[in-house]
Amino acid sequence: MIVVIKAGTPEVEISRVCDELSTWGLTPEKIVGKHKVVVGLVGETAELDPYRIEEISPFIESVLRVEQPFKRASREYRHNEPSEVMIPTPNGDVYIGEHHPIVVTAGPCSVENEEMIVATALHAKKMGAKFLRGGAYKPRTSPYSFQGHGESALSLLAAAREASGLGIITEVMDTPDIDKIAEVADVLQIGARNMQNFSLLKQIGKQTKPVLLKRGMAATIDDWLMAAEYIMASGNAQVILCERGIRTFDSKYTRNVLDISSIPVLRRLTHLPIMIDPSHGTGWAHFVPKMALAAIAAGTDSLMIEVHPNPKKALSDGPQSLTFEQFGELMDQVKHMAAVVGRGEREPAMA
Incomplete structure (x- = not known):
């Protein structure tokens, strides 16, 4: 109400x-x-009788x-006004929301070593990205796949942050890791596999840094928004929703099905900012640019793009990662498309 x-x-x-x-x-x-x-x-x-309150x-x-089961996340809850998430970074405050320029996050699936992550961060910064993504802890389908370097990778992310000034987004997989990850990360990510890990959602909602909530691979939009509600009900309203592809009956040609239609649907249902991850959504680098541009045209607030200096040697998700050169080309296209839809970088005000 x-x-x-x-x-x-x-x-x-x-x-x-x-x-x-x-x-x-x-x-x-x-x-x-x-x-x-x-x-x-x-x-x-x-x-409650509304007239009694009046x-x-x-x-x-x-x-x-508020008719929706998700109360705080509902657009009705803010009387149809969108919210924004402000994230302090070494390069200045970054805003993600419906009335702000498109924000790009770039980086590898996993943090492999300091040289790689720092080089990627510097290139991402040069091309116009605002955040570096990189997994210290990685949930993998197979127990034999590379799981990330864990806590030791956090110091590498901190080094990349210091070298580039980019904000850091990295995943939290377990509640005991929240505090130590929050010391390094500017945004804490809940991955698709943990979207309905309700005990984790409750605990991450008790800390104060923004949360990037990825959609579960078999989650409905209502499931996803109710997961956001868990975080917000615990006290943290700074939630960004990330569409990263869902599982359907056809997985022959793409890793997942990127649900671009979720963008206008979310705009009607929720005030929360939206991010699109075309890398996980398609699984193949050659599909990423087209889907990134389609997401901007559909109204996304931000993009997450996987970038690696040598995708063929990546320890995880190499096939969906762009090279530095490919990322530079994509960023040129992103800037043009963002300008077309009125979401380009704003010129600084004249003194």
């Missing part, structure tokens, strides 16, 4: 309304929009029920 406050309402009156609603056993969450303040009510609201204050414009 949301309470829409009239424009121009004094802050003291908003606080009074929230205090009153708290005495009803509800948790009011104030959401400040461009034009109005909305108060989201969390708790047992099914039996009587609390003449400054209440309306009281609306």
Whole structure:
């Protein structure tokens, strides 16, 4: 349930309304929009009469029920206003959201050694990426495949961050690793295989850094948004949704089926920012550029692209990784497409 406050309402009156609603056993969450303040009510609201809430204050414009099972993640919850995630990096604050330029994350599937990860970070930065992705801990289908270097790889990511100034995105697989990964990463990733690891979602929602939530390979959109709800219900509203391909009946020609249609669907359902990963979505480097551009045309806020200095020698996911040269070519196309849809880099304001 949301309470829409009239424009121009004094802050003291908003606080009074929230205090009153708290005495009803509800948790009011104030959401400040461009034009109005909305108060989201969390708790047992099914039996509440909206007219009873309206009587609390003449400054209440309306009281609306959130119909979706995912409450905090619902676009209704913010009165149809999109949210944004602000991420501090050594190169400055980066915003991911519907009203900001396209943000690109690039890097290898796994952190292999310091020379490789630093070289990749420097090239990604040169080409215009804002974040470096790289797995320290890697969930793999086979127990015999390379699982990542674990904790030792975190120091390599830190070295790449220092050398390039890029923000770091890396995956958390287990709750005991959250704190040590959060010391290095600017964004903590929940991978597709852990999307419904509810104990992990609850714990990662208790820390303060942004969370990148990848869609499970067999998850419906409702499943995915309810997973985001677990994180947000634990206190962290800084969630970015990442579509990375789903499993269907046809897997002969691509690794997964990249669900581009999820972008406009999510725009109707949720206020959360959207990222698209065409590398995992297709599984083949030659498909990645076309799907990246299609995602921008469909309205994504950001892209995650796998890049490796020598994909043929990559320890994991080499076939879907772009070379440095291919990534440079793609970034030129991304900049043109972003400009076409009005999501290009903004010129700095004149002094």
